[in-house]
Amino acid sequence: MKIIHCPINGPRPLQEFHFGGQVREMPVGSQVSDAEWADYVFNRSGEPGIQSEWWYHTPSGTWFIAERDCQSDECIRTYLYGGRESDA
Amino acid sequence: MPHRLLKFGVSKEHPEPRMFHTPAQLKDAYDVVIIGGGGHGLGAAYYLARDHGITNVAVIEKGYIGGGGTGRNTAIVRSNYLTNEGARFYQASIDLFQDLSRELDLNLFYSERGHFTLAHSPASLRTQRWRAEVNKHLGIDSEVIGPSEVKRLVPEIDLQCGGHLPSIHGALYHPPGAVARHDAVAWGYARGADRAGVEIHQQTEVTDIEMRDNAVVGVHTDKGFIKTRKVLSAVAGWTTAITPMVGLRTPLTVHPLQAAVSEPLKPWLDKIVVSASLHLYVSQSSRGELVAGASLDPYELISMRSTLDFTEGVSGHLVDLFPMLGDIKIMRQWAGLSDMTPDFSPIMGTTPIDGFYIDAGWGTWGFKATPISGKTMAATLAEDNDHELIKPFNLSRFSRWQLVGEKGAASVGH
Numbered sequence A: 001m002k003i004i005h006c007p008i009n010g011p012r013p014l015q016e017f018h019f020g021g022q023v024r025e026m027p028v029g030s031q032v033s034d035a036e037w038a039d040y041v042f043n044r045s046g047e048p049g050i051q052s053e054w055w056y057h058t059p060s061g062t063w064f065i066a067e068r069d070c071q072s073d074e075c076i077r078t079y080l081y082g083g084r085e086s087d088a
Numbered sequence B: 001m002p003h004r005l006l007k008f009g010v011s012k013e014h015p016e017p018r019m020f021h022t023p024a025q026l027k028d029a030y031d032v033v034i035i036g037g038g039g040h041g042l043g044a045a046y047y048l049a050r051d052h053g054i055t056n057v058a059v060i061e062k063g064y065i066g067g068g069g070t071g072r073n074t075a076i077v078r079s080n081y082l083t084n085e086g087a088r089f090y091q092a093s094i095d096l097f098q099d100l101s102r103e104l105d106l107n108l109f110y111s112e113r114g115h116f117t118l119a120h121s122p123a124s125l126r127t128q129r130w131r132a133e134v135n136k137h138l139g140i141d142s143e144v145i146g147p148s149e150v151k152r153l154v155p156e157i158d159l160q161c162g163g164h165l166p167s168i169h170g171a172l173y174h175p176p177g178a179v180a181r182h183d184a185v186a187w188g189y190a191r192g193a194d195r196a197g198v199e200i201h202q203q204t205e206v207t208d209i210e211m212r213d214n215a216v217v218g219v220h221t222d223k224g225f226i227k228t229r230k231v232l233s234a235v236a237g238w239t240t241a242i243t244p245m246v247g248l249r250t251p252l253t254v255h256p257l258q259a260a261v262s263e264p265l266k267p268w269l270d271k272i273v274v275s276a277s278l279h280l281y282v283s284q285s286s287r288g289e290l291v292a293g294a295s296l297d298p299y300e301l302i303s304m305r306s307t308l309d310f311t312e313g314v315s316g317h318l319v320d321l322f323p324m325l326g327d328i329k330i331m332r333q334w335a336g337l338s339d340m341t342p343d344f345s346p347i348m349g350t351t352p353i354d355g356f357y358i359d360a361g362w363g364t365w366g367f368k369a370t371p372i373s374g375k376t377m378a379a380t381l382a383e384d385n386d387h388e389l390i391k392p393f394n395l396s397r398f399s400r401w402q403l404v405g406e407k408g409a410a411s412v413g414h
């Protein structure tokens, strides 16, 4: 993967982006046990395969979500949180 | 070719010496199955036999032994870590390394060089004082030295880093810091284990783990099913593919870590020089090549591809530190997998699953731990109880909120 499709700016070189980690649902702290909270804080899927990730386009300050195969390094699609898909 | 030499070559009386046997096929059952023929898996097999008399053991390796992180690292061995738990553990590994060539009857080229961690700011000098004090308290040879001492010991270094980067304020100096021949470590342990009766199955992949009532009962491989009640997962960068087989969640994420060697030069650098600010570590191998590594790749990837970004970065920073290297060529570059933990300490020992033991979280720092993790994991398997030295590294530390924040780890940019 050398190019990522930013949902706002289109295809841009990888060097313009910053990886923000896996997309995860935060549980409501007051409604879960300590163990469940620890699982949220520390554990990750880490498995080979497609995962949803946060990425940041630095020059334009855009956070968005990418679905990427973390073994073949192919980006399947990118979109803004809750919306708009990239044209690619 | 002289006739006598030809006869010698084809004679059955003088077979080519092999380091270890290639067993014909898998048996139906073993007392212990070790997944992964890296240094850690082979070391555990060796110490299971040597210390505990357990020899009905199979090491299952999907490629060839030492083909993972073991044969890809920059081979730095040191113990000047920041936490008591870490420093004590890695020092125990050095103690084993120092006698290992004799014990395995194989020259591991274990070479004590002296290890410098350069400080480019007053803040990093402060962390290094802290590390030095923890180290001294535990009897580890480690001290902070000033820039003139750095220059005296490594005269080729440019303390100003070319003038466009933060200059060198001093260094944490660790005289016992060493390099070793990493593949020989794997071969030595493999031969030792093989002689004791352990079977090493290369080109064999574990595809699933069979469980009943929360206990391991066997292992599926691409060459058939094996019964066993004890499985050690020693696959470092591949761990996140194994843990789902037993339904275990971990904090591990995998990033590539890259390294490169230069063309061979006459010996001029007899020290190991590390700069976290420049994302660089470098030493000169006994063949004369400069062996250099950088920081972790910036995003998760379970692939051993290397990049031009890395070569550019590492070459640039080599010249920042050693301007005389401007005309030297990079010969080879490669990558390995680093299984990273949030606290930069390993994950070792028993797990909530009966008979499933884990040795992972080796990130950028696991080569130096090869002897001690082999030894302590062997004890843990034999006694079904975490060895004293590795108790702090149990997977359960995350749910207990008792992390072992190891800021002395390499290539993680702090």
Ligand SMILES: Cc1cc2nc3c(=O)[nH]c(=O)nc-3n(C[C@H](O)[C@H](O)[C@H](O)COP(=O)(O)OP(=O)(O)OC[C@H]3O[C@@H](n4cnc5c(N)ncnc54)[C@H](O)[C@@H]3O)c2cc1C
Pocket: B035, B036, B037, B038, B039, B040, B041, B060, B061, B062, B063, B064, B065, B066, B067, B068, B069, B070, B071, B072, B073, B074, B075, B076, B077, B204, B205, B206, B207, B234, B235, B236, B237, B238, B257, B258, B259, B293, B335, B336, B337, B338, B362, B363, B364, B365, B366, B367, B368, B369
């Ligand atoms: C570029 C680089 C530089 C490094 N520099 C240093 C350093 O200077 N000092 C240091 O201490 N550490 C360093 N490290 C870290 C170190 O290399 C590793 O932590 C260490 O080698 C891990 O050893 P291991 O035996 O646990 O795993 P590995 O050597 O990776 O062995 C795991 C084995 O498991 C096998 N395997 C995986 N899945 C399966 C399966 N399903 N079935 C069967 N077999 C399987 C793999 O083929 C592999 O051979 C570096 C790492 C890299 C990549």
